[in-house]
Amino acid sequence: MAEGNDTGSSGPSFRSNVAVSKLIGTCPTVTVSLGGVELECLLDTGSMVTTITESFFASNFKEKLNSCHWLELHAANGVDIPYVGYLEADVEVLGKVVLGRCVLVVRDPPNHLPQPKVPGILGMNVIRECYNELFQQHGPSLFELPFVTGDASPWFNAFQHCQRAQVEGDSPKIGMVRVRGRRPVCIPAGTVKIVPTTCPQGRFGPLESGLFEPLTSMRSIPAGVVIAPAMVAVHRGTAYIPVLNVGTTDAVLHPRIPVGMLSPADIVSLPEGVTEVVGSPNEQVRATISSQMVIESTQPSPLDGLDLSALPPNEQDKVRCLLRQYSSVFSTSEGDLGCTNLISHEIPLLDNAPVRQRFRRIPPSEYEAVKAHIRQLLDSQVIRESSSPYASPIVIVKKKDGTIRLCVDYRQLNSRTRRDAFPLPRIEESLDALSGAKWFSTIDLASGYNQVPVAEHDRMKTAFCTPFGLFEFNRMPFGLCNAPSTFQRLMERMFGSQHCQSLLLYLDDVVVYSSSIDDHLERLGAVLSRLQQEGLKVKLSKCEFFKKEVKYLGHVISADGVSTDPDKITAVAGWPRPNTTTELRSFLGFASYYRRFVKGFAKMAGPLHQLIAEVQRAQGRSKRQFLAASWTGDCEKSFNDLKATLVSAPVLAYANFSLPFILEIDASFNGLGAVLSQEHEGKVRPIAYASRGLRPTERNMSNYSSMKLEFLALKWAMTEKFRDYLLGQRCTVWTDNNPLSHLETAKLGATEQRWAAQLASFDFTIRYRSGRTNGNADALSRWPASETLEQCLPGTAVPPVLQRPVPPNSVLQVTQAAISAFPSHSAEELMALQQADEVLGTFLTFWRNQRRPDRTDRANLSPQVLELCRQWDRLQEMNGVLYRHTQRSDGGEDLYQLLLPACLKEEVLQQLHHGHGHQGLER
Numbered sequence: 053m054a055e056g057n058d059t060g061s062s063g064p065s066f067r068s069n070v071a072v073s074k075l076i077g078t079c080p081t082v083t084v085s086l087g088g089v090e091l092e093c094l095l096d097t098g099s100m101v102t103t104i105t106e107s108f109f110a111s112n113f114k115e116k117l118n119s120c121h122w123l124e125l126h127a128a129n130g131v132d133i134p135y136v137g138y139l140e141a142d143v144e145v146l147g148k149v150v151l152g153r154c155v156l157v158v159r160d161p162p163n164h165l166p167q168p169k170v171p172g173i174l175g176m177n178v179i180r181e182c183y184n185e186l187f188q189q190h191g192p193s194l195f196e197l198p199f200v201t202g203d204a205s206p207w208f209n210a211f212q213h214c215q216r217a218q219v220e221g222d223s224p225k226i227g228m229v230r231v232r233g234r235r236p237v238c239i240p241a242g243t244v245k246i247v248p249t250t251c252p253q254g255r256f257g258p259l260e261s262g263l264f265e266p267l268t269s270m271r272s273i274p275a276g277v278v279i280a281p282a283m284v285a286v287h288r289g290t291a292y293i294p295v296l297n298v299g300t301t302d303a304v305l306h307p308r309i310p311v312g313m314l315s316p317a318d319i320v321s322l323p324e325g326v327t328e329v330v331g332s333p334n335e336q337v338r339a340t341i342s343s344q345m346v347i348e349s350t351q352p353s354p355l356d357g358l359d360l361s362a363l364p365p366n367e368q369d370k371v372r373c374l375l376r377q378y379s380s381v382f383s384t385s386e387g388d389l390g391c392t393n394l395i396s397h398e399i400p401l402l403d404n405a406p407v408r409q410r411f412r413r414i415p416p417s418e419y420e421a422v423k424a425h426i427r428q429l430l431d432s433q434v435i436r437e438s439s440s441p442y443a444s445p446i447v448i449v450k451k452k453d454g455t456i457r458l459c460v461d462y463r464q465l466n467s468r469t470r471r472d473a474f475p476l477p478r479i480e481e482s483l484d485a486l487s488g489a490k491w492f493s494t495i496d497l498a499s500g501y502n503q504v505p506v507a508e509h510d511r512m513k514t515a516f517c518t519p520f521g522l523f524e525f526n527r528m529p530f531g532l533c534n535a536p537s538t539f540q541r542l543m544e545r546m547f548g549s550q551h552c553q554s555l556l557l558y559l560d561d562v563v564v565y566s567s568s569i570d571d572h573l574e575r576l577g578a579v580l581s582r583l584q585q586e587g588l589k590v591k592l593s594k595c596e597f598f599k600k601e602v603k604y605l606g607h608v609i610s611a612d613g614v615s616t617d618p619d620k621i622t623a624v625a626g627w628p629r630p631n632t633t634t635e636l637r638s639f640l641g642f643a644s645y646y647r648r649f650v651k652g653f654a655k656m657a658g659p660l661h662q663l664i665a666e667v668q669r670a671q672g673r674s675k676r677q678f679l680a681a682s683w684t685g686d687c688e689k690s691f692n693d694l695k696a697t698l699v700s701a702p703v704l705a706y707a708n709f710s711l712p713f714i715l716e717i718d719a720s721f722n723g724l725g726a727v728l729s730q731e732h733e734g735k736v737r738p739i740a741y742a743s744r745g746l747r748p749t750e751r752n753m754s755n756y757s758s759m760k761l762e763f764l765a766l767k768w769a770m771t772e773k774f775r776d777y778l779l780g781q782r783c784t785v786w787t788d789n790n791p792l793s794h795l796e797t798a799k800l801g802a803t804e805q806r807w808a809a810q811l812a813s814f815d816f817t818i819r820y821r822s823g824r825t826n827g828n829a830d831a832l833s834r835w836p837a838s839e840t841l842e843q844c845l846p847g848t849a850v851p852p853v854l855q856r857p858v859p860p861n862s863v864l865q866v867t868q869a870a871i872s873a874f875p876s877h878s879a880e881e882l883m884a885l886q887q888a889d890e891v892l893g894t895f896l897t898f899w900r901n902q903r904r905p906d907r908t909d910r911a912n913l914s915p916q917v918l919e920l921c922r923q924w925d926r927l928q929e930m931n932g933v934l935y936r937h938t939q940r941s942d943g944g945e946d947l948y949q950l951l952l953p954a955c956l957k958e959e960v961l962q963q964l965h966h967g968h969g970h971q972g973l974e975r
Contacts, residue, residue, distance in 0.1 A: 080206030081170055084178075086155065087113065087141035092170040095206045097213045098128070099175035102143070103156045106136055108171035115139060117157060119393045125156065134159045143178050146199060146207070150181045176214075183214040227252030229264060229312045232290060236373050237305045239277065239297040246292045247305060251314050261285050263317040264293060267310060274303040274376050279311055286314075304373030355379065355592070363598050367569055371598055374573060378580040383498035383589040387432040389527075390503045390589035394545055397528040397538045399510040400470040406441040407464045411517040418448055421456050423520060429458070430523075434502050438524035440512035459531060460516045466533040474537035477551070477558055479605055483614050485552035487706035489565035490611045491572040492602040495579065496594035500560030501535055503588050504528040504542060546582055555579060556604070563604050572598060606645065613705045613737070616646050616698065625699050629691060633667050633679060636660060643694050650697050654743060659690040705730060705737035712782035713739075715816070717769055719761035719789075721751060726769035728777060742773040760804065762789035767807040770814055783816040793820035882950070883932040889953040891916040892934065899927070899934065920951075927951075 080095045086104070089112045093102075109117075117137030125133040135158045143150045154177070161167060186194050194200060200207045231237060232248040239245045251262065266279040273279070276299025284291040293311065297303045305311070355375050360368040375382075383389065414422060429435045444465060449457045497503065506514060506525055514525040514532070528535055536559060543557045554575045556563040564579055566572040576597070583590060596602055601610040608615045630636035640660060647653040667679050707713075707730065714729040714736065728740040750756055750764065766785060770778055787793060795818055800808060886892045894917050898905055905913060905921060913921070920927070926937050928948065935948040952960060 079169075080209075082145070082174060082206060084172075084174060085144035086172070087139070089113070091172050093172035093174040094170055095179070095210055096173050096175060097179060097210050099173050100177065101125070101156050102153060102173060102175040102178050103135070103158045104139075104172040105160050105168065106157055107160050109139065109157045113139060125158070145174075145178065145182045146186070148182055148185045150178055150185070153178050153181070179210050180214050183211050186211075187215075227314065228310045229291065229293070229314050230308050230310050231305045233307050235307065236370070236377075238369055238373055239295055239303045239305065241276075241297055241300050241302055244294055244296045247295045247311075249291050249293050249311060251286050251289055251291050260287075261317060262291070262314045264291065264312050264314055266312040273305070273309075273311065274379075275299060276301070277303050277305070283317065284314075302369055302372065304376055306373075306377050355382075358597060360598055362600050363569065367598075370573060374577055374580075375597070378577075378584055381580050381584050381588070381590050382592045386499075387428050388589065389432055389434065389499055390587045391505060391527065392503060392542065392586045392588055393505070394586050395538065395542045396505045396507045397510070397532070397535065398507045399465070399513045399532065399534070401513070402468050402470055405468075407468065407513075408441065408443045409445050409461075409464065409517070411443075411519060412445045412447070414448060414519060418456065419519075422448060422458070422518065425456055425458050426518065426520065426523065432502075434527045435523045435525050436511075438512065438515045438522045440515035440522065440524055442513050442515045442524075443517040443522060444515070446516050446518055460514075460529055462514075462529075462531040462533075465513065466531075469533055472534040472537035474541050476536065476540055477556075479558070479607075482552060482556045482558070483607070483609065484707050485556065486565055486609055486614070487708045488567050489609075489706075490600065491566050491569060492599050492609060493564040493572065493576055493597045494595060494599075494602050494604065495562040495564065495583075496591050497560040497562075498589050498591035500588075501530055501539060502527040504539060546586060547579070550575075550578075558605055561605065563602065563609070569598070616649055625695060627695060629683075629688075631680070633664055636664060636679070639691075640664075643698060646698055650694075653694075656690055656693050656697065659684070659686040660694075663687055705732055705739055707739050707777055708732065709781060712784065713774075713778060714784050714786065715769060715774065715778070716786045717762065717765040718787070719758070719765040721746065721761070724761075724765040724768055726765060726773060728769075728774050739777070740774065742769060744768070759789055759791040762787055762792045763795070763804055763807060766792065766818075767810060770816065771810045778814055778816070781815065783814065785816050785818045786821055787818060788820070788822055790820050793818045879931040879933055882953075885953040885955060886934055886951065889955070891920070892951055892953060895920045896934070899929070 081092050082095050083090060084093055091104070091108065091112075117139060119137050125135055127133055135156045138154045138156050140152055140154050143153045143155075155172075190197065194211065195208065199205055200211060229249045229251055232250045237245070237247055239247075262284060264282045264284045266281065267273075276297055278296040278298055279293065280296070282293060284293065291314070295305065295311075355372060358372070358375070360371055363371065426435070430437075442465070445461050447459045447461055449459055504527060506528055511524050511526060514529055515522055516524070528538065539559055540557070543559070543562075544551070547555060547557055547562070551557050554564065554566065556565070562579065564572065564575050566575055580590075601608060603609075603617050606617045608617055627639060630639055640657060643650075643657065644653075650656065663679070663682055666682055711730050711732075714731070716727040716729070718725045723743055723745040726742045727738055728742075729736050729738045731737075746761075750761070756764070766787070770783075770785075791798065795808070887896060891914065894913065898909075898921070904924060910918060910921075923936065928935050928937055930948070934951045936951060938947050938949055
């Protein structure tokens with residue numbers, strides 16, 4: 053745009069206003085509404101695009117700009133016009149609304165240059181659509197309307213330009229022809245299929261026939277599909293196009309994809325010998341195709357080799373069609389990477405002093421491999437040459453296949469980087485979302501980090517030095533401390549609304565899940581579409597589609613539940629005994645990752661944890677020597693039991709929040725235990741185990757009775773450990789403490805009243821059963837664990853009583869009948885066990901000889917044997933078994949107590965506990 057300036061001294065006549073008006077004319081401007089915002093625009097039929105200035109966009113719109121880096125914008129003189137993105141909005145012109153027009157947002161000129169008089173330019177992408185709308189409504193009389201022919205209206209010339217472009221253009225094409233319908237059209241290999249398409253209307257009404265010409269660029273058409281020019285009949289906007297599949301696999305055309313252009317044409321006469329054939333829309337013709345007919349040989353697609361054996365044959369075709377539609381999402385080679393513009397990685401430092409280190413020596417035998425790897429990264433634009441003041445050394449790591457991986461040691465840079473606290477998902481919470489899922493697909497991005505750009509101002513900080521020069525990363529490298537947070541943030545922006553609803557996200561691992569095949573097709577298509585939209589690529593060889601069982605983060609997930617990954621666990625079977633605390637910690641760390649599959653994990657691993665604590669306290673001796681000397685039989689048993697249990701770990705159930713829960717609780721003076729379960733399809737399956745030790749104040753029997761401890765276990769399990777499961781859900785609580793089952797009518801102290809208030813928001817019913825049938829929670833409560841060993845372990849076993857339906861109102865009653873606490877052993881077995889016992893065996897040598905020990909003998913006897921000697925007169929032998937004669941305090945019948953061998957004490961105590969309502973230790 054030119055502007056006159058006639059200030060200054062008087063000049064020749066051409067400086068007069070008349071002369072200026074002959075040189076410079078006014079530009080036609082119109083008022084339009086863009087997304088509800090009115091603005092003045094220059095009406096420019098010479099512009100292919102519509103634009104607004106960046107300052108106008110910033111002050112009137114809050115939408116996020118879309119990017120289109122593939123579009124280059126040039127002025128008439130060839131100068132590049134910078135722009136920041138585009139806005140998609142409706143444009144209202146002359147009372148007509150043009151839907152969904154893309155408006156480019158161009159940068160404002162520098163302050164020292166003339167600023168535009170109006171903030172926008174209305175280009176042909178809007179003018180032509182407005183003309184088409186008005187011409188369809190008014191026809192040729194459009195040019196007689198007042199708002200077009202008025203003296204001040206700039207529209208007359210603009211619409212005349214549109215008419216000339218259509219009538220006198222190089223091609224009389226009417227518009228695009230697209231596949232009709234809402235479902236994909238599958239074309240089997242080696243066949244011709246008649247495909248229905250939608251055709252645009254002509255300027256002067258609907259067409260009856262036209263010349264169809266396929267697009268020259270067939271990006272939307274699958275490989276092997278041939279569409280030839282044809283004369284087609286058009287009926288109510290529909291034409292049938294013959295489509296040939298010369299490939300060896302089925303091909304799919306998706307709804308609304310463009311396949312060609314339609315031009316107006318009339319059939320004057322058919323050549324001699326040619327007869328018109330009208331095919332039905334579903335007609336399919338088997339064709340024999342010779343190799344000479346195929347111009348381009350088609351390579352087999354990697355998608356053809358996918359294992360979809362879990363699906364019926366007809367469903368396999370649908371899946372392959374879907375994957376072919378998004379074939380551009382799949383990486384074709386190691387260097388074929390995408391790049392998103394949704395996020396960029398930044399490296400905020402605590403100070404500005406550059407990190408600079410020397411490169412490390414590389415074996416000469418690896419020179420060529422390193423050079424080739426760097427060339428590949430350069431060709432893929434992952435790195436570029438650098439002149440940065442920063443320099444970090446590289447480390448060469450060999451993969452299993454013999455190739456190398458180039459890693460950069462960013463430890464010094466990371467130590468000076470401000471950390472990003474963006475959270476990663478909790479695996480346990482993610483797995484809980486899989487309830488009801490039957491179909492799974494896993495998607496793994498191809499070098500996911502390398503598809504995220506590094507912010508331009510931070511790229512110099514990623515520089516790394518090699519013997520061959522200094523380079524820096526354009527894309528986010530591995531090894532940066534904030535890289536996981538950036539990548540997780542990217543995935544949350546893309547799929548956050550679907551996380552734990554239709555898919556699971558953990559960095560570059562994506563699992564799509566559903567309960568039906570149709571839902572899975574829809575969800576998988578949505579994920580692939582979003583990946584394509586954001587420019588990301590997937591490594592097909594690491595993906596699995598439509599599986600009933602997949603591996604995810606060291607687990608195997610299926611419709612049955614979650615279990616350990618056999619590939620990870622088999623390595624445990626041959627794990628050698630640790631020689632250092634580092635090795636021991638490594639083993640325990642690995643085992644702890646799978647603790648949710650091991651009932652009683654803390655008890656099983658207790659000796660190993662205790663050993664680590666003892667080693668840390670060791671002084672004056674090397675820790676390696678102390679570990680070897682302190683490795684006891686209990687440690688060896690713990691180590692071997694953990695390995696054996698992990699190898700045979702069971703499958704855990706998913707929580708189903710449409711079903712009620714079952715909570716088993718138990719408490720002892722060693723700790724608290726709880727098991728959360730549900731009944732799935734008539735079978736009770738465990739979901740989670742929990743246990744913790746008692747705090748010092750809780751171990752005080754004067755403060756905590758057995759009932760109060762059981763109440764504590766209920767409060768802890770329900771309000772702390774399993775709160776997320778049980779809040780708002782129906783739950784049945786099973787306890788072996790009968791007084792707790794009458795909680796509603798019990799007299800409570802101040803502490804118990806506070807606990808009851810916390811439980812008031814939960815919907816639960818307490819039921820009683822004896823300890824014999826409450827073995828799951830009871831075993832957890834007996835762990836000799838300190839309060840620091842509090843654990844939450846999903847469980848495995850289910851008590852037999854839970855596998856039978858229990859009437860909802862049934863309460864088991866405690867009887868006063870005597871219950872035998874002694875296991876069934878014959879007199880001969882008991883006699884042998886007493887003789888083999890250390891204490892009883894020593895005493896029996898005197899008893900059988902009917903000789904009481906003298907003073908010399910007593911000096912060498914243990915206190916336990918001496919106590920038996922003091923009770924000599926109360927002892928009696930029956931059938932070779934030694935008993936103690938006692939009298940009941942209530943005057944009842946005399947009793948004979950078996951002198952119990954030490955090996956039977958634990959068994960008898962368990963029987964007493966199970967049969968007598970969970971008595972405390974003292975009783």
